[in-house]
Amino acid sequence: MSDFFKSASVPRLDAAAQKEAVMNSIRSEIALVNAQELMNKTNEKCFAKCVLKPGTSLSSSEETCLARCMDRYMEAFNVVSRSYTQRISKESNQMREGTL
Amino acid sequence: MDQFHFDDATKKEISTFLEREQAQARINNQIQSFTSMCWDKCITGTPGSRFARGEEACLANCVERFLDSSLFMVGQIQQQQQQLQRAQGASS
Numbered sequence: 001m002s003d004f005f006k007s008a009s010v011p012r013l014d015a016a017a018q019k020e021a022v023m024n025s026i027r028s029e030i031a032l033v034n035a036q037e038l039m040n041k042t043n044e045k046c047f048a049k050c051v052l053k054p055g056t057s058l059s060s061s062e063e064t065c066l067a068r069c070m071d072r073y074m075e076a077f078n079v080v081s082r083s084y085t086q087r088i089s090k091e092s093n094q095m096r097e098g099t100l
Numbered sequence: 101m102d103q104f105h106f107d108d109a110t111k112k113e114i115s116t117f118l119e120r121e122q123a124q125a126r127i128n129n130q131i132q133s134f135t136s137m138c139w140d141k142c143i144t145g146t147p148g149s150r151f152a153r154g155e156e157a158c159l160a161n162c163v164e165r166f167l168d169s170s171l172f173m174v175g176q177i178q179q180q181q182q183q184l185q186r187a188q189g190a191s192s
Contacts, residue, residue, distance in 0.1 A: 077132075084134060
């Protein structure tokens, strides 16, 4: 009787499912940190570019600027990401050829 | 991680997974800091509805040249060290 409860209460259910859960929570944690960092940077850069003299409220031209700036910053992130990734794969190919 | 009762194979798999994720996170951090630095260098005007002429190319060049600069300076330091060693070898 007690043995039955013991084996039932320990969630041995599915090690694979537990593993997946751990990995997924790590993945989403990293993605969240990344998105937050990108948001902070975008805000910092676009505030500097678009809100030159802060008034009592955001003007419509400031808002237009902020919206465009956000799009451009994300685009810049993608351009940088692409050329950095290409560079990394180029250099790791060279290293591999060098050792062969 | 002990709360999960993983067997050794699973533990190993998770630690490999962690290493890979950490490497990817480091690359992502680099991309964030390059974007910030190259944005300041390349995007000089008010942001428009698309990149101005040359801005996109400037961003790509910025990353490449930053990495070139880093490699160049490592090379310089290595050369200086070799020269120093040669000078020491000659004097002794």
